[in-house]
Amino acid sequence: MLLDILKILLFPGFAFLAAYAFLLEYVDRKAYARMQNRVGPPWYQPLADFFKLLGKKVIIPRNAGKRTFAALPVVSLAAVATAYVSVPVWGRAAIVGYEGDLVVVLYLLSIPTICLFLAGFSSHDVYTIMGAFRTLTQMFAYEVPLFIAFLSPAVLAGTWSITGILAFYADRPLLALVNLPAFFIALLSAQSKLERAPFDAPEAETEIVGGALVEYSGRYLAFMHASAMCELAVVTSAIAALFLPVLTGFAAADFALYLIKTLALLLLLTLLRASVARIRMDQMLNFCWMVMTPMAIIQIVVNLFLRGGLGL
Numbered sequence: 001m002l003l004d005i006l007k008i009l010l011f012p013g014f015a016f017l018a019a020y021a022f023l024l025e026y027v028d029r030k031a032y033a034r035m036q037n038r039v040g041p042p043w044y045q046p047l048a049d050f051f052k053l054l055g056k057k058v059i060i061p062r063n064a065g066k067r068t069f070a071a072l073p074v075v076s077l078a079a080v081a082t083a084y085v086s087v088p089v090w091g092r093a094a095i096v097g098y099e100g101d102l103v104v105v106l107y108l109l110s111i112p113t114i115c116l117f118l119a120g121f122s123s124h125d126v127y128t129i130m131g132a133f134r135t136l137t138q139m140f141a142y143e144v145p146l147f148i149a150f151l152s153p154a155v156l157a158g159t160w161s162i163t164g165i166l167a168f169y170a171d172r173p174l175l176a177l178v179n180l181p182a183f184f185i186a187l188l189s190a191q192s193k194l195e196r197a198p199f200d201a202p203e204a205e206t207e208i209v210g211g212a213l214v215e216y217s218g219r220y221l222a223f224m225h226a227s228a229m230c231e232l233a234v235v236t237s238a239i240a241a242l243f244l245p246v247l248t249g250f251a252a253a254d255f256a257l258y259l260i261k262t263l264a265l266l267l268l269l270t271l272l273r274a275s276v277a278r279i280r281m282d283q284m285l286n287f288c289w290m291v292m293t294p295m296a297i298i299q300i301v302v303n304l305f306l307r308g309g310l311g312l
Contacts, residue, residue: 004095012089012255014081021229022046024236027263028270035274046229050222058218063124072115072122073216073223079111080230087237088166089258091251097163102154105162105238106147112227113139113193116202119224120212131211134202137281138192141288142199146189148296152182153242156303158312162241169245176245178306182299183243185292190235191269192284194228198276199284236262236269 007013025046033040060066086101088094094101113135120132154160156175157168169176192199195211203211213224240261247254279287306312 007095008085013085013095016089017081017084017230017233018226021226021233022050024233024262024266025229028232028266031267031270032274035271050226053217053222053225054219056218056221058220059215061123061125061215064215065122068118068122070220072119073220073227076112076115076227077223077230079108079115080227080234083108084230084234084237086162087234088163088241089237089255091254092163092167092170092247094163097161099164100160102150102160102162102165105234106150109193109231109234109238110139110143112231115227116212116224119216120214123212123215125215127209127214128212131202131214134281135195135212138195138199138202138284141285142189142192142292145185145288145292145296146193148293148300149182149186149189150238150242152296152299152303153179155300156307156312158307162238166241166245166247170247173245175306176243178303179243179299181295183239185296185299186239186243187265187268187272188292189288190239191272192288194232194235194269196269197273198279200278201281201284204278232266233262236265239265 009015026041026043029045030040060069083105085095086097086105088097117132117136117139120128120135123129153165153169153176156178157165159165159168195202201207203213213221216224237258240258244261244265246257246261248257
């Protein structure tokens, strides 16, 4: 039990998640800058920004619900950290793996978005409310294709456990190619969930200043940013486990592969962020409902037929 607690708290649990989230943030900002022919920040910049915000004064709007305003960053960060312990990092097994943990992870990853909406709505500012409703509208658009894309590998594998899905496709690597359409849908949906360009309308600086977090400051804003960084790490880790099932059987080598896969996924998301302009909210809704959702449903149907035909 003590060893399990240490795994959850230190490695590959919460402490590693925090460190890796800062590393991914640095790689994202550095690669984004180089794609725009800029130098980019030094390696310690994300950490310096975090500690700088921790030292800033906290200002809570007069009309805001103070308890809700203060609790939302903690709830958001806690939900993301809890989701991470069910994603395989060291070897093919997660720290806390069980049947149905994929559904729980999807549920936990919805909480930060809801917290972002509540943060903007409870601030009682015209810009934050507009950003909050854009966040909620975008959530209604991307969640259906994202959930279907994540569940497609589970249908063929016959298990709702991320660890079980990874083990299934690691033993049958050719079957993983069937989920290629769902992989691209998951990538695009993840970019939307993380509110990164071209799906960054909820926090469009040129339109609504900064979205739902305009009124946040100090340590509360630091925790919100930390939650977003950790969410990026969790989402890329989940996509790597579900769609890139390359394992060696040696825990250390599999951990190195985990780092390579998640960094490669991050660079793909950064490339998309750097090469495509922001799209309007109505374009986002049409794209998710008219293109990605039908493709995700077709993927589910194909996997069901394959499972029945192969007798898995």
